[in-house]
Amino acid sequence: MTEQNGTRSGRRPGRSGTREAILDAARVRFAQVGFDKASIRSIATAASVDPALVHHYFGTKQELFAAALELPLDPAVVTRQIAAAPVEKLGETIVRTVLTVWDSPLGVQAVAAFRTLLGSGDPALARAFLLEVVLKDVRPRVDSPPGSGARRTTLAASQLAGLLVMRKIVQLEPLASMSVDELTAIVGPTLQRYLTGEL
Amino acid sequence: MTEQNGTRSGRRPGRSGTREAILDAARVRFAQVGFDKASIRSIATAASVDPALVHHYFGTKQELFAAALELPLDPAVVTRQIAAAPVEKLGETIVRTVLTVWDSPLGVQAVAAFRTLLGSGDPALARAFLLEVVLKDVRPRVDSPPGSGARRTTLAASQLAGLLVMRKIVQLEPLASMSVDELTAIVGPTLQRYLTGEL
Numbered sequence: 001m002t003e004q005n006g007t008r009s010g011r012r013p014g015r016s017g018t019r020e021a022i023l024d025a026a027r028v029r030f031a032q033v034g035f036d037k038a039s040i041r042s043i044a045t046a047a048s049v050d051p052a053l054v055h056h057y058f059g060t061k062q063e064l065f066a067a068a069l070e071l072p073l074d075p076a077v078v079t080r081q082i083a084a085a086p087v088e089k090l091g092e093t094i095v096r097t098v099l100t101v102w103d104s105p106l107g108v109q110a111v112a113a114f115r116t117l118l119g120s121g122d123p124a125l126a127r128a129f130l131l132e133v134v135l136k137d138v139r140p141r142v143d144s145p146p147g148s149g150a151r152r153t154t155l156a157a158s159q160l161a162g163l164l165v166m167r168k169i170v171q172l173e174p175l176a177s178m179s180v181d182e183l184t185a186i187v188g189p190t191l192q193r194y195l196t197g198e199l
Numbered sequence: 200m201t202e203q204n205g206t207r208s209g210r211r212p213g214r215s216g217t218r219e220a221i222l223d224a225a226r227v228r229f230a231q232v233g234f235d236k237a238s239i240r241s242i243a244t245a246a247s248v249d250p251a252l253v254h255h256y257f258g259t260k261q262e263l264f265a266a267a268l269e270l271p272l273d274p275a276v277v278t279r280q281i282a283a284a285p286v287e288k289l290g291e292t293i294v295r296t297v298l299t300v301w302d303s304p305l306g307v308q309a310v311a312a313f314r315t316l317l318g319s320g321d322p323a324l325a326r327a328f329l330l331e332v333v334l335k336d337v338r339p340r341v342d343s344p345p346g347s348g349a350r351r352t353t354l355a356a357s358q359l360a361g362l363l364v365m366r367k368i369v370q371l372e373p374l375a376s377m378s379v380d381e382l383t384a385i386v387g388p389t390l391q392r393y394l395t396g397e398l
Contacts, residue, residue, distance in 0.1 A: 051353060092257070102206075113319060118317045118318055118368055119318010119365060120314075122321075126368075130369065150373050151374070152378070154365060155385065157374075158374060161364045161365055162357040162358050162359065162362065165357070165364060166356055170317075170360075172356065172357075173326075173353070174353060175350070190392075194385075197384050
């Protein structure tokens with residue numbers, strides 16, 4: 001963490017450099033206006049850098065969001081697998097896909113990011129990430145009757161979040177040691193009911 | 200928080216006084232050996248105070264644990280209501296009782312304590328609290344087939360924890376604004392299935 005030299009005129013000086021300035025601006029912007037409305041351009045302006053530099057450092061806007069949340073992987077890796085599942089298999093697919101990532105070596109950093117977000121993070125950032133990235137594609141697929149999709153997906157998110165809290169943060173046994181197969185068989189139907197069942 | 204005068208010989212000096220010394224010792228002890236094995240006497244010894252003083256300040260061991268976790272109420276208030284419910288009503292009773300407390304004025308401090316525990320707290324403390332205080336009385340009541348009680352109660356805890364995370368910390372809508380009645384009707388059956396259904 002060194003003081004910048006200020007060779008790029010107009011760029012905000014900061015002890016953590018350009019990359020951190022972009023991430024700081026992204027966190028503020030995503031929390032303030034949400035993922036959809038936060039443009040790369042507006043984040044670049046807030047960080048006093050060229051938009052091309054944001055793309056150069058972070059890739060897509062979704063990858064920038066993942067970096068701002070200190071997630072170890074592009075959420076598209078997970079959301080693509082969920083998008084490929086038929087509606088009647090969403091429950092088990094979501095449980096299996098998410099638990100598999102969290103149990104992988106990448107999961108350690110995901111747990112750390114999740115702890116930070118729950119403990120001291122800005123709830124608006126978590127909300128924007130869940131509503132506009134994680135749940136966005138599933139919501140219209142389970143919107144039956146019309147208007148129920150938001151309720152259905154946030155209920156599913158509650159079971160999944162609790163599973164991650166108890167398995168990876170609190171490490172409550174025997175839950176923490178149950179296999180992905182076993183948890184998929186037991187918790188998959190809960191998510192499926194929230195997503196497509198009678199509520 | 201003033202420096203103690205040291206009139207009680209042998210008591211550990213500390214900037215936060217006797218009460219904080221007892222709470223610190225309690226947190227260490229509960230995390231190390233669990234709730235059941237942590238005696239008031241051993242906590243008093245670690246804090247270099249008389250056991251009677253621990254009772255004087257905090258009441259029962261369960262109340263001391265609640266204070267160590269910075270919970271705003273004695274968990275017995277909740278566990279007694281759950282104990283009074285018949286097994287086939289446990290799901291809805293647990294959801295309704297816990298949500299009602301968390302939505303009450305006391306809930307603000309409970310949310311803060313929960314955030315601290317998830318963010319930077321000792322997972323062993325959370326485990327001891329859940330296994331030996333919160334889930335203890337329910338476990339033998341749902342232990343059918345024998346040996347399944349621990350799995351059943353930790354699964355139920357996962358749904359409940361996720362509901363609290365999404366409703367009270369992340370404040371995800373529409374989940375955060377749904378009424379206790381509505382959530383009891385939807386999420387109660389999930390807990391009931393985990394506690395008494397086929398898994």
